[in-house]
Amino acid sequence: MKRKPIQHYEARAAVAKALAHPSRLLMLDALAKKEMCVCDLTELVGADQSTVSKHLAVLKHAGIVDVRRDGVMTYYRMKIHCLEGFWKCVESVLRQNLKDQSAALGV
Amino acid sequence: MKRKPIQHYEARAAVAKALAHPSRLLMLDALAKKEMCVCDLTELVGADQSTVSKHLAVLKHAGIVDVRRDGVMTYYRMKIHCLEGFWKCVESVLRQNLKDQSAALGV
């Protein structure tokens, strides 16, 4: 098992960083179901359109979503399908953590 | 399919944020194999001991690692085992992205 270079972890960190914002995760959850335009996502998130556009640029730059232009509209779609299962696993662990903590407090 | 509340995505973002640093990912990769003390991890990362300690606090607070005290030493160990598969999937997608981009450039 050879040691991975630091660049390897920087690449991973770039992906994690792109995931590290609730608005982006909300959009990804929606994009997992179907592609959506910036206007749809702006309404979904409820922030300024420019803010949403920048969030999408982050996701695109990280290689998590893909873009398709159609006239005036720009449609974003999911490119990484590892997320659903990942969050499911993470959340089951976090739920168990909470249970353990409750038990430790003698509830 | 009911809409998840914003708190749901904030919880996810907290985990992603904890993962969003190369040093922390390096430590997690090592911790996936065996528990390690702060001194081991400090040597692994090559940063100041206080820096490593703070990184570990971030991982612990996110519920990603667990702590065990033994005398003077503090051992950290992995608590979430979803990461290995997740990164494997992510990296395969990123590799494919690169291939597609190369092909698009007509290489």
Next chain:
DNA sequence: TGAACTCATGGTAATATTGCCATAGACGTA
């Protein structure tokens, strides 16, 4: 051409993250 629409990009202020130094706390041992 010009207005309306969709989206992206500077600019900027507020906030968060990060790393190191100094230092404090906790434990084992002489």
Next chain:
DNA sequence: TACGTCTATGGCAATATTACCATGAGTTCA
């Protein structure tokens, strides 16, 4: 008790992230 070792925690400066406003770029249609 005193000392050495291992960790954790303030403090602080440098850097990064974020949100909004204003505006620009590209497209459609009358």
